[in-house]
Amino acid sequence: MRYVSLALQYRVGIILGLTLIVSAMLVPGYVSATTLSLGLDRAATIGLIAIGLTVLLIAGQIDLSAGSVFALAGIVSIMLQPQLGILPAAAAGVVVGMVAGAINGALVVGLKVHSLVLTLATMLIFRSIAHWITDSQPVTGTDIMFSLALAQIYLDVFTVRSALFVAFILLLHFWLTRTIPGRNVFAVGSNAVAAEESGIASGRILFFGFVFAGTLAGLAGVLQSLVTNTGSPVFGSTLIVTVIAAVVVGGTRIEGGKGSALGTLGGVLTIGALTVAMEFQSVPAYVQQVVSGFILILLVVLDRTVNTRRKAAADRPAFVQGNPIKQGGSA
Amino acid sequence: MTDGVAGVAHMKSGDRFTRGSKAVEALSKAGLLIAILAVVLYGSIANAAFFSTGNFLNVLTSMSIVGIVVVGMTFVLVVGGLADLSVPATIACGAILSLGLQPMIGPVPSFVVAVALAGAIGLLNGMLVGYFGVNPIIATLGVGTIGLGIVQAAVGGVIVYGTNPASAELVKGRLFGIPVVALIFAAIAIVGHFVLSRSFWGRWTLATGGNYSAAEASAVPVRAVKAGAFVITGLAAGISGGLLGLTLQSARPLVGTGYEFSAITAVVVGGVSIIGGFGSVPRAIAGLVFVQLLTNVMVLEGVRTPVQGFVLGTLIVCAVGMDAALRKRGGA
Numbered sequence: 308m309r310y311v312s313l314a315l316q317y318r319v320g321i322i323l324g325l326t327l328i329v330s331a332m333l334v335p336g337y338v339s340a341t342t343l344s345l346g347l348d349r350a351a352t353i354g355l356i357a358i359g360l361t362v363l364l365i366a367g368q369i370d371l372s373a374g375s376v377f378a379l380a381g382i383v384s385i386m387l388q389p390q391l392g393i394l395p396a397a398a399a400g401v402v403v404g405m406v407a408g409a410i411n412g413a414l415v416v417g418l419k420v421h422s423l424v425l426t427l428a429t430m431l432i433f434r435s436i437a438h439w440i441t442d443s444q445p446v447t448g449t450d451i452m453f454s455l456a457l458a459q460i461y462l463d464v465f466t467v468r469s470a471l472f473v474a475f476i477l478l479l480h481f482w483l484t485r486t487i488p489g490r491n492v493f494a495v496g497s498n499a500v501a502a503e504e505s506g507i508a509s510g511r512i513l514f515f516g517f518v519f520a521g522t523l524a525g526l527a528g529v530l531q532s533l534v535t536n537t538g539s540p541v542f543g544s545t546l547i548v549t550v551i552a553a554v555v556v557g558g559t560r561i562e563g564g565k566g567s568a569l570g571t572l573g574g575v576l577t578i579g580a581l582t583v584a585m586e587f588q589s590v591p592a593y594v595q596q597v598v599s600g601f602i603l604i605l606l607v608v609l610d611r612t613v614n615t616r617r618k619a620a621a622d623r624p625a626f627v628q629g630n631p632i633k634q635g636g637s638a
Numbered sequence: 639m640t641d642g643v644a645g646v647a648h649m650k651s652g653d654r655f656t657r658g659s660k661a662v663e664a665l666s667k668a669g670l671l672i673a674i675l676a677v678v679l680y681g682s683i684a685n686a687a688f689f690s691t692g693n694f695l696n697v698l699t700s701m702s703i704v705g706i707v708v709v710g711m712t713f714v715l716v717v718g719g720l721a722d723l724s725v726p727a728t729i730a731c732g733a734i735l736s737l738g739l740q741p742m743i744g745p746v747p748s749f750v751v752a753v754a755l756a757g758a759i760g761l762l763n764g765m766l767v768g769y770f771g772v773n774p775i776i777a778t779l780g781v782g783t784i785g786l787g788i789v790q791a792a793v794g795g796v797i798v799y800g801t802n803p804a805s806a807e808l809v810k811g812r813l814f815g816i817p818v819v820a821l822i823f824a825a826i827a828i829v830g831h832f833v834l835s836r837s838f839w840g841r842w843t844l845a846t847g848g849n850y851s852a853a854e855a856s857a858v859p860v861r862a863v864k865a866g867a868f869v870i871t872g873l874a875a876g877i878s879g880g881l882l883g884l885t886l887q888s889a890r891p892l893v894g895t896g897y898e899f900s901a902i903t904a905v906v907v908g909g910v911s912i913i914g915g916f917g918s919v920p921r922a923i924a925g926l927v928f929v930q931l932l933t934n935v936m937v938l939e940g941v942r943t944p945v946q947g948f949v950l951g952t953l954i955v956c957a958v959g960m961d962a963a964l965r966k967r968g969g970a
Contacts, residue, residue, distance in 0.1 A: 369775070418959040423720055423775045424902075424912050428954035431899055435947030443944070548783050551776065561773045593790035593891075600783030607772050607780070 319557050319573030326577050330584035342583065344466065350579025351472040354572075355527035356550045357557075358475050359408075359520030361571045364554055365483070366516045367496040367563025368422040370411060373524040373550065375433035377543035380404040380525035381532030382437055388449045397529050404525015405518055407433055412517030416510045422517075437540035445539040448532070468530045472575075475523075480568035492516065497564030545596065552603040553578045560610065670909065670924045674931065681935040688938055695817060701930045702823035703882050705923065707901040709830035710874030712922040713867040716834065718847035718914025720774045721902050722871045724763055724782030728756040729894025730789050732879025737889050738798045745805035749884075753876035759785050760872015764865030778868075790891040800887035809884040819881055826874065831919040843867065847914025903950050904929050907957045929953070 356373050363370050384400030391399065411429055415422045465473070483489040494502040495509040502509050532538045557574030559566025578599065585595050681688035707725055714722045732752045739748030759781060766777040800806055811818050834840040842863045845853040854860045875894070883889040908925025910917030929950065936946050 371775070414955060414959070418955075418962050420958045420962045421720070421912055424906070424958055425955065427721070427899070427902070428951045428958065430951075431947055431954070432951035435944045435951060438944035439942070439948065545783070548779055551779070555776075561776055591791065593787040595787075597784050597787035597791070600780045600787065604766065604772075604777065604780040604784070607776055608766065608770050611770050611772055 319570050319577070322556060323573050323577045323580070326580045326584075330580055334584050334587045342587075344469070346579045346583040347469040347472075347576075348466045349582055350575045351466070351468040352527050352531055353546070353550050353553055353578055354472040354476065354575040355468070355530070356520075356524050356546065357553045357571050357575050358472075358479055358568070359523035360550055360554050361479065361557070361559055361566055361568060362483075362492060363422075363516050363520045364559045364561060365496045365563060365566040366492050366513055367499065368415065368513060368516060369426065369551075369561070370408075370517065370520045370524075371423065371426040371547055372407065372411060372430035372433055373520065374543035374546040375430045375437065376404050376407045376521055376524040377528035377531070377546060378538075378540055379407065379433050379437045380528035381542055382441055382446060382538035382540065384529040385446050385448045385532050385536075385538035386440070393448075393450060393533075397533060400529035400532070401522060401525045404528065405522040407525065408518040408521015409514075411521060412514035415517065416514050434540070434544070441538070441540050443540055445537050448536040448538075450536075468527075468534070471526075471530070473572075476568050476572045476575075479571075483568055488512070493564055495563075548596075548603065549578060549599050552599050552606075555603060555606050555610070558610075561607065670907075670921075670928060674924065674928050677928065677931045677935060681931065681938070684935070685938045688935065693934070693938075697930055697934050698820045699817050699885075701926060702817070702819045703878050703885075704897060704900045704904065704930070705823045705926055706826050706874050706878040706881070707871070707897055708904045708922050708926050709827050709919055710867075710871030711901040711905050712830070712910055712917060712919050713834065713843060713870045714774075715902075715905050715910050715912060716847045716914055716917045717843045717864050717867040718850065719767055719864060719867050720912065721898070722760075722763065722778045722868060722875075723775060723898050724759060724778040724785060725871070725875045725898035725901060726892070726894035726896070727782040727785035727789065728759050728872050728875035729879035729882065729897055730786060730889070730891050731756045731759060732876035733883030733886075733889035733893050734789055734793055734798050734879075734891065736880035737800045737883045737887070738793060740801045740805075745802045745884075749805075749880045752880050752883075753873060756876025756879065757869055757873040760869040760875075761865070763872065764868035767868060768861040768863075768865030774868075786891060793891065798883075798889045800884065803887075806884055806887050809881055819885065822877075822881065826877070827919055827923060830870075834919055839863070839866070844915060847911075847916070849915070899950070899954075900929070903954050903957075906954055906961070909957070909961065911961055912958060925957075 356377065360370060360373065380400040380403045383403045384397045387396035387399050390396075407429070411422070411426055414420070414429070415425050418425070483492065491502065491507045491512055494505070494507055495512050499509045528543065531542065553574040554566070554571050555561065555574070556577055557567070557570030557572070559570060581598065581602075582595065585598065590598075678689075687693055707729070711722060711725075714720070732755075735752035735755060736745075736749045739751060742748070743751070763774075763778050763781050766772040766781065767774045809818055813821055832840075834843060842853070842858045842860075843866075845856070845858050846860045846863045850860055853863075875897070878897070879889075879894060882893060886893075904926035905917070905922045906912065906925070907929055908917075908922040910922055910925075932949070932953075933946060936949065941949075
């Protein structure tokens with residue numbers, strides 16, 4: 308039983324290891340610096356969004372609009388290039404993500420509604436705006452050379468965005484484990500009322516959680532658009548399933564209160580490794596969808612069954628202890 | 639977060655809150671009817687084509703296809719299942735199979751098989767949500783992705799065409815001047831309404847959505863009831879997809895995209911609570927009528943599609959916000 312729980316604790320590592328081993332056996336030329344850096348680069352897009360989503364999920368919320376924010380921020384960063392130049396336009400794109408996140412956060416905290424339904428609505432709204440401002444046509448940037456520079460591989464492994472992703476995830480790990488605001492996120496996620504009673508401004512934490520998630524989705528969108536030199540209103544429409552899958556594979560619980568940055572790193576790398584392996588074997592896109600959906604369901608179910616059993620075991624003694632107190636209170 | 643404090647305040651001023659809640663209740667009921675009338679009035683003034691039999695028949699037909707899904711989605715929301723996002727997959731399943739299987743087994747059996755398979759997808763959702771306790775959004779998103787992927791893989795990502803014109807004529811035809819699709823929708827809506835408001839299953843559904851633990855303690859089979867709501871939605875979406883396929887005589891794998899939002903919008907705008915325990919089929923259909931007429935007016939006025947999406951999204955936010963505000967005032 309101890310081995311089982313140990314295996315469960317480090318299951319991300321096990322899943323990642325298995326994925327890499329199986330891919331290496333099936334796909335010729337998989338274990339090379341180029342392939343791995345390609346995988347990392349592909350994973351970086353998912354990863355940047357996953358960083359934001361990890362914080363939100365730990366806080367017990369979710370953002371389904373990330374895919375739409377991704378598209379919208381990318382479009383803005385491309386469309387403003389002629390007026391502002393490349394870098395200011397990119398910054399504007401990230402700001403769009405930030406604003407989108409702030410809208411989500413303000414509505415969720417202000418109206419006190421379930422973030423699932425609310426971000427479902429804003430997902431529709433942001434996607435509509437993306438179609439609106441582009442006339443549903445893809446837009447192209449001004450300078451293809453910049454895209455090529457951005458997609459270049461440095462030090463044999465890193466592209467700009469994969470380096471950004473790895474840096475951010477390490478920062479997130481530090482923030483979540485070593486700082487007070489980071490710890491407060493966990494508190495809000497496990498019990499918002501209790502956190503509020505202990506003097507944590509849970510509303511503010513949730514709001515900034517959404518702003519953070521929106522900013523990162525925007526950043527991911529801007530980088531994607533810069534690398535492909537294109538902004539398209541259909542970008543990222545199926546992205547959110549993959550991102551949620553990556554975060555959940557990493558052991559972050561959808562119900563909040565539990566999760567880790569390094570787990571998300573593992574989850575993102577697993578999804579990236581899997582995607583590259585399937586692309587090398589020219590597996591059709593819809594089969595890839597099936598695989599990522601399947602992994603998501605499998606892991607969530609696994610997580611649920613393990614947690615329910617553990618919780619049931621933990622509940623019993625507490626109930627017995629709680630009994631006398633209740634009697635005392637009534638007497 | 640401040641619910642505890644608010645609750646105490648309401649307990650002290652019990653009678654005032656009851657009266658307030660009654661007024662709010664009346665407003666929330668009549669509000670939608672007023673809104674529908676306003677849209678009809680505006681549409682009639684702004685556009686000559688709006689107030690005509692032809693236009694209303696068009697609205698009725700397009701409303702019926704979504705409406706069948708709305709009936710199922712009402713159960714999902716009332717039972718506290720948040721939403722079923724696998725609807726595009728189940729609609730695609732219904733549409734593609736009911737057309738694709740026609741040459742092999744004939745139109746009626748293929749329709750039945752298509753609906754049954756959509757129901758099976760709903761059952762999978764229901765098992766995950768009801769019995770494994772998976773978050774409904776995650777479960778239905780995942781299952782929908784898988785289902786859609788399988789459907790796409792099965793037909794190779796291409797468009798499927800119908801081979802049986804007779805069945806198309808039947809579905810597109812009219813009975814006493816009313817489109818057959820609308821009659822099917824009306825039948826399903828009436829059955830859905832009676833199941834939800836008059837039957838034991840409906841009472842269980844409302845009880846489960848209202849207070850899960852209390853319902854469980856009162857020996858309501860909460861897991862089965864929760865799963866059942868998703869099966870109902872799966873079946874409804876299958877029927878809707880089958881009718882859509884037969885009407886269009888062609889089906890793409892992405893034929894059902896957007897229907898989940900249309901259905902959720904209608905249900906939420908109709909004032910069905912997102913956290914469950916409250917709602918009825920007529921309310922949801924009133925929401926549907928409002929949304930459909932609004933969309934119709936926008937189309938007639940030449941408002942572009944993305945703007946329509948924007949308006950609908952905003953409408954959901956407003957409806958959800960209003961629901962939250964009313965709930966807070968009701969003290970529940």
